Amino acid sequence: xxINQIQDEIIDEFSLFSDWMEKYEYIIDLGKHLPLIDEQxxxxxHLIKGCQSRVWLxxxxxxxxxxxxxxxxxxxxxxxxxxxxxxxxxxxAEEVAQSELYFxxxxxxxxHLSPTRSNGLVSMVKQMKLYGLALHAKS
Amino acid sequence: xxxxxxxxxxxxxxxxxFPLLQTNMNGKPIAFLDSAASSxxxxxxxxxxxxxxxxKHANVHRGVYQLSQEATAAYENARELVKGFINAPxxxxxxxxxxxxxxxxxxxxxxxxxxxxxxxxxxISAMEHHSNIVPWQMACENKGATLKVIPVNEKGELVMxxxxxxxxxxxxxxxxxxxxNTLGTINPVxxxxxxxxxxxxxxxxxxxxxxxxxxxxxxxxxxxxxxxSGHKMFxxxxxxxxxxxxxxxxxxxxxxxxxxxxETVTFEKTTYNxxxxxxxxxxxxxxxxxxxxxxxEYIGSVGYPAIHAHEAELLDYATRRLQEVEGIRFIGTAxxxxxxxxxxxxxxxxxxxxxxxxxLGIAVRTGHHCTQPLMDQFCIPGTVRASFAxxxxxxxxxxxxxxxxxxxxxxR
Ligand SMILES: Cc1ncc(COP(=O)(O)O)c(C=O)c1O
Numbered sequence: 001x002x003i004n005q006i007q008d009e010i011i012d013e014f015s016l017f018s019d020w021m022e023k024y025e026y027i028i029d030l031g032k033h034l035p036l037i038d039e040q041x042x043x044x045x046h047l048i049k050g051c052q053s054r055v056w057l058x059x060x061x062x063x064x065x066x067x068x069x070x071x072x073x074x075x076x077x078x079x080x081x082x083x084x085x086x087x088x089x090x091x092x093a094e095e096v097a098q099s100e101l102y103f104x105x106x107x108x109x110x111x112h113l114s115p116t117r118s119n120g121l122v123s124m125v126k127q128m129k130l131y132g133l134a135l136h137a138k139s
Numbered sequence: 140x141x142x143x144x145x146x147x148x149x150x151x152x153x154x155x156x157f158p159l160l161q162t163n164m165n166g167k168p169i170a171f172l173d174s175a176a177s178s179x180x181x182x183x184x185x186x187x188x189x190x191x192x193x194x195k196h197a198n199v200h201r202g203v204y205q206l207s208q209e210a211t212a213a214y215e216n217a218r219e220l221v222k223g224f225i226n227a228p229x230x231x232x233x234x235x236x237x238x239x240x241x242x243x244x245x246x247x248x249x250x251x252x253x254x255x256x257x258x259x260x261x262x263i264s265a266m267e268h269h270s271n272i273v274p275w276q277m278a279c280e281n282k283g284a285t286l287k288v289i290p291v292n293e294k295g296e297l298v299m300x301x302x303x304x305x306x307x308x309x310x311x312x313x314x315x316x317x318x319x320n321t322l323g324t325i326n327p328v329x330x331x332x333x334x335x336x337x338x339x340x341x342x343x344x345x346x347x348x349x350x351x352x353x354x355x356x357x358x359x360x361x362x363x364x365x366x367x368s369g370h371k372m373f374x375x376x377x378x379x380x381x382x383x384x385x386x387x388x389x390x391x392x393x394x395x396x397x398x399x400x401x402e403t404v405t406f407e408k409t410t411y412n413x414x415x416x417x418x419x420x421x422x423x424x425x426x427x428x429x430x431x432x433x434x435x436e437y438i439g440s441v442g443y444p445a446i447h448a449h450e451a452e453l454l455d456y457a458t459r460r461l462q463e464v465e466g467i468r469f470i471g472t473a474x475x476x477x478x479x480x481x482x483x484x485x486x487x488x489x490x491x492x493x494x495x496x497x498x499l500g501i502a503v504r505t506g507h508h509c510t511q512p513l514m515d516q517f518c519i520p521g522t523v524r525a526s527f528a529x530x531x532x533x534x535x536x537x538x539x540x541x542x543x544x545x546x547x548x549x550x551r
Contacts, residue, residue, distance in 0.1 A: 020165075020498050021549075024494075024495065024498070024549065025549060028549060028550065052489070052506045052520075052521065053488060053490040053520075054520070073488055073520065074488035074490040074491050075488065075491050075550060076490070076491045076494050076495075077490065077491075
């Protein structure tokens with residue numbers, strides 16, 4: 001599936017929830033299934049500085065596809081990362097670099113990607129696209 | 140337990156004075172438990188500022204016309220109100236600034252310039268807000284002086300034996316917080332000042348978190364400098380106070396240059412205005428001072444004894460009820476505490492807890508609260524902090540406790 005097809009799929013899934021509680025329970029659960037970053041990469045170099053929750057991100061190339069693994073010390077952040085990874089991982093590097101992430105807004109999680117939230121997610125999205133760009137140049 | 144310790148203290152009536160407390164957050168009536176970050180404003184403050192702008196505004200200390208005189212009178216009247224509020228000996232010792240941060244920067248920069256030398260020390264504590272750390276670090280760096288730190292014990296109290304040991308003749312100034320914004324600890328500033336003065340060392344007290352909760356008398360404390368912000372004491376943002384003893388303020392060089400602070404200007408030499416204007420360069424936040432004055436009058440109408448009694452009851456109630464939460468751990472259990480509760484639950488990240496509470500209409504602060512060195516000492520990334528003002532009620536606390544329980548269930 002393409003990046004946008006996955007985004008649309010997530011939007012569909014979230015339309016089933018009738019309140020924020022169900023939505024957050026789902027997000028928390030998603031976090032538990034996040035493809036975790038290898039412990040050896042959980043270092044300063046892979047740390048994305050967000051002042052409240054910490055986020056680690058690693059990107060590798062499999063063929064022409066970028067594969068992301070990540071982790072966070074906050075579970076809600078982790079759940080949102082899981083969504084981002086689901087959308088952007090295993091996609092061609094060039095498409096990651098050029099992706100337009102509209103699903104966050106549509107599923108009502110925009111506030112989590114606000115720069116004022118200081119949870120590292122804004123920088124994480126930026127970093128994911130940069131990895132896409134760098135890996136595209138390499139591949 | 141006494142239900143209302145003070146006669147005439149009608150919490151619901153007081154709450155109705157604060158329009159923001161009547162609003163919703165995320166579709167729920169707001170439970171505002173973040174007054175330590177910034178407090179809400181009563182109608183009287185909003186009205187005073189509105190009236191000022193509508194009917195009295197002109198620049199101060201400049202015009203001969205009536206309106207300018209009235210604006211100047213309003214501005215200087217606010218200064219008189221502050222003087223009375225903290226029992227300063229003279230209104231000349233009350234400097235209007237942008238807030239507590241600017242007040243501390245003013246002293247650190249000017250004191251540093253005039254009095255610090257290589258090898259000197261500045262003594263602060265491990266529980267200081269970044270606002271009472273960084274300006275001193277900058278001053279020390281400029282002069283090759285060293286920052287020394289009074290440690291904090293596991294309850295969140297200053298280790299006074301260490302203070303005694305650190306208070307050597309190398310120390311040129313002591314800067315400590317009256318009340319910790321993260322732990323709620325009320326520090327023995329009277330004792331600190333007395334010991335420092337015995338060695339002729341001046342003391343700056345960061346009063347940002349004390350002023351909203353307790354009567355401060357700068358003469359009784361004998362503080363050399365006392366700094367606080369208007370927005371934490373039910374006044375507007377953008378206005379704060381530096382109180383300084385006249386002999387110290389006269390000994391310091393000006394901070395910023397510009398209008399208002401001068402006596403005569405030629406291109407060769409400028410002579411400076413007298414106190415307090417020497418430290419008030421440029422057009423001040425006149426409306427802010429008017430709002431601050433109204434906030435002082437509002438606090439006066441409620442009265443510190445009633446505020447203290449009500450807040451002590453809230454702190455006690457909240458501490459007891461939060462203990463119902465399994466795995467809760469309080470950060471800051473000092474014997475003398477203001478109405479601030481910092482906590483963690485099991486391994487749950489404060490950010491997660493804060494996010495769920497937000498959805499439930501409960502405003503708490505999460506994170507390091509601008510006290511990173513303190514968080515490092517406790518080896519935690521941050522805390523969830525609930526802070527109470529006199530306008531909070533038991534319903535706010537019940538909602539907090541229920542909210543925490545619900546969030547913990549989701550997050551475990
Ligand atoms: C103890 C303490 N000092 C200083 C400050 C800084 O105050 P302001 O940001 O109003 O300048 C704060 C505010 O959080 C504080 O809690």
